[in-house]
Amino acid sequence: MKKQLETLISQAVTVLKAQEILPTDLNPTVHIERTRDTAHGDFATNIALMLAKPAKTNPRQLAEQIIAALPINEAISKVEIAGAGFINFFMNSNAQYQVIADIQIAGENFGKSQIGAGKKVQVEFVSANPTGPLHVGHGRGAAYGSVVGNLLTATGFEVHREYYVNDAGRQMDILATSVWLRYLEACGETFTFPSNAYRGEYVRDIAQKLVESHGKNYSHSTATVFADLPLDEPEGGNKDDYIDALILRAKALLNDGYRVVFDAGLNDILSDIKEDLAEFGTTYNQWFSERSLMDDGSIERSLTVLKSNNYLYQKDGATWFKSSDLGDEKDRVVIRDNGQYTYFASDIAYHWNKLERGFDVLIDIWGADHHGYIARVRAALTALGADQTKLNVLLVQFANLWRGTEKVSMSTRSGEFVTLRELRDEVGRDAARFFYVMRRSEQHMDFDLELAKSKSNENPVFYVQYAHARVCSVFRQLTEKGFTQDVALGMTNLAELTAEHETALLTTLARYPEVIERAATQYEPHLIINYLRELATDFHTYYNAHQFLVESDTVRNARLNLITAIRQVLVNGLTLLGISTPEVM
RNA sequence: GCGUUUGUAGCUCAACUGGAUAGAGCACCAGCCUUCUAAGCUGGGGGUCGCAGGUUCGAGUCCUGCCAAGCGCACCA
Secondary structure, three states, rough: OOHHHHHHHHHHHHHHHHOOOOOHHHOOOOOEEEOOOHOOOOOOOOOEHOOOOOOOOOOOHHHHHHHHHHHOOOOOEEEEEEOOOEEEEEEOHHHHHHHHHHHHHHHOOOOOOEEEEEEEEEEEOOOOOOOOOOHHHHHHHHHHHHHHHHHHHHHHOOEEEEEEEEEHHHHHHHHHHHHHHHHHOOOOOOOOOOOOOOOHHHHHHHHHHHHHHHOOOOOHHHHOOOOOOOOHHOOOOOHHHHHHHHHHHHHHOOOHHHHHHHHHHHHHHHHHHHHHHHHOOOOOOOOEHHHHHHOHHHHHHHHHEEEEEEEEEEEOOEEOOHHHHHHOOOOEEEOOOOEOOOOHHHHHHHHHHHHHHOOOOEEEEEEHHHHHHHHHHHHHHHHHHOOOHHHHEEEOOEEEEOOOEEEOOOOOOOEOOOEHHHHHHHHOOHHHHHHEEEOOOOOOOOHHHHHHHHOOOHHHHHHHHHHHHHHHHHHEEEHHOOOOOOOHHHHHHHOOOHHHHHHHHHHHHHHHHHHHHHHHHHHOOHHHHHHHHHHHHHHHHHHHHHOOOOOOOHHHHHHHHHHHHHHHHHHHHHHHOOOOOOOOO
């Protein structure tokens, strides 16, 4: 309907151009919006206000001319000029019932569209280092990313969901070394655990499994392991130098065994992450290995291109990328003075690889702490001769975790964090997903565990699910009372739906496709939540005000068709969010 | 200091991207279960949209400057 009005206005504008009332070089974007107040009709446009100045006339006069040029359409019952020059449209009351039939025919496809036109979109999200279990901070990215993916699929994009696995690099070496040291402890060695190593309990578990599978094959004495190392930070040294020395020592003493220890840690944690996300309702098309970029020469190849484009130089023994020439604050190291690639080097290759795979749009969903990273990735793509405008980086602000009035502090390294799995166990998958996408992603969010945990009416997810369960309950009652639903009879008697609550619901239902389109194009899943809460409110209000299972066959079936449509939209919306739709609560 | 995100009701957040009288949920107060599930509904109080300018028919929304908070500013990822 909204689209139709846009077309009509555009046609009117074309007519006025032909009459030279409007300048011919004008190409306004027609904006139709739903009115907030029913006194203003069903839809309104500000087109006359926008064009008054270029047309050198006053808005109300122009509005009259636009209305005069408007093609006749039977769905419109009245057009008014209001306020400063708004054009208000009142729709024919018969037209509003069409949405019930639309929903019935489209079913689970109601709300879907083809605005994406099959464009290939890659959505990369979570991509947490496999150095430990996912925590609640990752949960927001997981929920947000998967719903954005669902929305893009629903609007006709071809979506590829991907997790970038940082299975190479220094952090993973620190993990491998941490596992090895815990393994040595399990073998009976005693020493002070490095301050910069991973201290989480899961590291001990991995080490224990290593003992069970490989015995003491990789054990060395404390004296050998710690001989001639620099001091750790608590002893007055540098924690980074100390851990780097331990990594080298581990590699030297273990030789081929290092990879066994390394992979033990990687595989254990990665499979935990995969299981965790799957249980959270977040799935991927691909788990992309950083190590593969190293192995197949992609990193080297991208650096060669950067070099031949004159974007690399040597300084202080390291290789730098001249990102400051392309909008970044400063230049960035790509090869460290010890010959190791930086994380950034593999990320350059990774993003180039994405574009080479032919995606029309890249969406990276990052934690807000990585925002300083955007400029250098864009710079790198430009320097490679690639189109950086295809890259969209969506930042997700961190959720502050609260237990009632107490803020929960978190640090991966110290091992003090609430895991995503713990959160799911406590509040359930539905509530967790709902809470995570309830707010705009850029909004700093407070996540109160106590509130999300509560199985009470304070929890908004139940409110929406309950609306669905209530519709289901009505149909159970229908059977118990010996009625059966006659859809066709209901459809021919939709004009029985004249109560205010009913017309309000018809309008709300008709808005659903617009909400989905907007949520998808703006990457704003919270709009779905807001909408579903509104729809649920409208339904609960209706439920309390009117009896559905009345004696009149025509009224009863008309109402049943209405609530069937409501149930369908609730299902469609909650499914997009990855939230279940229980029939009984 | 520089960059970036945020600042709206007591609290947590919306506001159709510049539109008409800024809205919800908690919390608080007063009501509604013999009726399809009360995880529900009805009514009420609550606001200098951080502050100050500017842009225009019109600003919570755009521009500038302040103030405050979060996050960055590594040869970590």
